[in-house]
Amino acid sequence: MENYTYCSTKERFKAEYKIYIAAFIMIIIADSIGQIKLPIGPGQLLLFPIFYALLLGIIQGPHVLKIFNEKEVKAASKLVIIAICPFVAKLGISAGSNLSEVISAGPALLLQEIGNLGTIFLALPFAILLGLKREAVGATHSINRETNLALISNLYGPDSDEMRGSLSIYIVGGMIGTIYFGFLATICAATELFHPYALGMASGVGAGIMMASATSSLVEIYPAQADQILALAGMSETISGITGIYVGLFIAIPLCNKLYNFLEPKIGNLWGKSQKTQLKSEDM
Amino acid sequence: MRYKEHIVLLLIVGLGIITANFVGFKVAFLESLPGTLILLGIAFIAFILSKLLPFKLPIVAYCSILGLLLACPISPVASYVIEATSKINFTAPLTIVGAFAGISIGSEVKTFAKQGWKMVILGLLVMTGTFVGSAFISQIVLKLTHAI
Numbered sequence: 001m002e003n004y005t006y007c008s009t010k011e012r013f014k015a016e017y018k019i020y021i022a023a024f025i026m027i028i029i030a031d032s033i034g035q036i037k038l039p040i041g042p043g044q045l046l047l048f049p050i051f052y053a054l055l056l057g058i059i060q061g062p063h064v065l066k067i068f069n070e071k072e073v074k075a076a077s078k079l080v081i082i083a084i085c086p087f088v089a090k091l092g093i094s095a096g097s098n099l100s101e102v103i104s105a106g107p108a109l110l111l112q113e114i115g116n117l118g119t120i121f122l123a124l125p126f127a128i129l130l131g132l133k134r135e136a137v138g139a140t141h142s143i144n145r146e147t148n149l150a151l152i153s154n155l156y157g158p159d160s161d162e163m164r165g166s167l168s169i170y171i172v173g174g175m176i177g178t179i180y181f182g183f184l185a186t187i188c189a190a191t192e193l194f195h196p197y198a199l200g201m202a203s204g205v206g207a208g209i210m211m212a213s214a215t216s217s218l219v220e221i222y223p224a225q226a227d228q229i230l231a232l233a234g235m236s237e238t239i240s241g242i243t244g245i246y247v248g249l250f251i252a253i254p255l256c257n258k259l260y261n262f263l264e265p266k267i268g269n270l271w272g273k274s275q276k277t278q279l280k281s282e283d284m
Numbered sequence: 285m286r287y288k289e290h291i292v293l294l295l296i297v298g299l300g301i302i303t304a305n306f307v308g309f310k311v312a313f314l315e316s317l318p319g320t321l322i323l324l325g326i327a328f329i330a331f332i333l334s335k336l337l338p339f340k341l342p343i344v345a346y347c348s349i350l351g352l353l354l355a356c357p358i359s360p361v362a363s364y365v366i367e368a369t370s371k372i373n374f375t376a377p378l379t380i381v382g383a384f385a386g387i388s389i390g391s392e393v394k395t396f397a398k399q400g401w402k403m404v405i406l407g408l409l410v411m412t413g414t415f416v417g418s419a420f421i422s423q424i425v426l427k428l429t430h431a432i
Binding site: 006008009012013019020022023024026027028030031032034048049050051052053054055056057058059060061062063064068070072073074076077079080081082083084085086087088089090091092093094095096097099101102104105107108109111112113114115116117118119120121122123126127130132139140142143144147168169171172173174175176177178180181184185188193194195197198199201202203205208209210212214215216219230234235236237238241242 | 286288289290292293294296297298299300301303304307308320322323324326327330331341342343344345347348349350351352353354355356357359362365366369372374375376377378379380381382383384385386387388389390391392393394395396399402403404405406407408409410411412413414415416417418419420421422423425426429431432
């Protein structure tokens with residue numbers, strides 16, 4: 001991971017100062033707007049400053065307003081991981097101050113990792129029905145964040161069908177995942193099937209920004225349990241971060257392959273053959 | 285990356301947190317300062333640990349564990365840490381994350397547009413399955429272990 005992109009701190013500052021200034025302008029705009037509530041169906045869409053900042057950031061990129069070039073885009077992705085650290089530290093502090101809740105939820109915290117495999121059962125059959133072949137395995141084995149991409153790339157190669165599927169979901173997740181996770185949390189809360197603690201734990205899926213979005217919504221819905229929700233979400237995210245790669249390697253990918261081999265011959269042809277080639281030819 | 289460079293970047297992030305906390309929640313600069321410095325300090329120690337320790341954990345894992353240790357009941361500084369960081373509204377550190385994350389995916393707009401509705405629906409299902417599956421297991425285990 002050690003790569004000296006810049007010769008000195010000064011050089012880095014020179015190359016990235018536009019990003020910093022833009023970030024501050026975005027913070028001022030986004031936090032001035034503040035939180036917005038939109039009722040949608042049984043849930044509600046809660047909009048937080050993080051969404052406006054995300055959106056403002058996207059439109060300044062090389063494909064829309066062209067304020068930032070490809071080089072700055074790359075630089076920003078390294079800044080994301082630095083910026084999220086204080087937030088995760090804050091969640092760690094919540095966990096420390098709610099230690100008894102965290103400990104009593106210990107077994108659930110460890111086992112809920114397995115729940116993340118739910119994507120395979122929900123999304124893989126659908127992917128096969130849509131006519132996807134091996135892309136389906138990459139696309140549905142996990143939520144496809146950075147670690148998962150690295151794993152798929154290592155196992156199947158960067159030019160594999162599996163990697164193409166994985167990358168597609170990575171990009172979709174990056175663009176709409178943050179806002180969708182917040183919405184998902186409010187919908188699940190509206191069903192009243194789950195305890196707020198369970199939803200807090202479910203938020204930690206190994207994608208910091210998605211977890212942040214889901215917990216922001218949950219805290220708004222359950223203000224009385226805010227601290228415990230943050231504590232459990234943070235711990236769940238931490239555990240996902242540590243165990244995610246092993247769950248992926250030893251459980252998710254083998255399971256996904258088994259289910260694929262079982263389902264593909266049965267339902268792979270239902271949709272019609274013409275659909276299949278179409279997705280393959282899409283270039284990444 | 286050198287330590288000095290990392291400190292400068294963290295200070296920029298810290299300024300972003302304080303700004304968000306002021307604009308969004310009307311918390312004064314000086315009131316946000318101690319809590320922000322604690323969060324930055326944890327982030328910096330986590331960075332050092334992730335460089336020095338032989339086993340590779342994600343840097344955020346160190347942040348989380350350090351935060352937990354500092355605030356847990358046996359920590360001598362727990363009450364100060366909890367008190368100071370409680371001034372930082374928990375969404376305040378997130379705006380700058382969103383800003384950087386937005387810029388960082390700016391060059392994926394066209395690729396995203398090319399994905400088509402199938403991949404978008406599939407992406408939504410992947411996220412739904414991951415979240416709901418996890419909520420389901422959590423709910424069952426919490427009930428079985430009488431944690432709720």
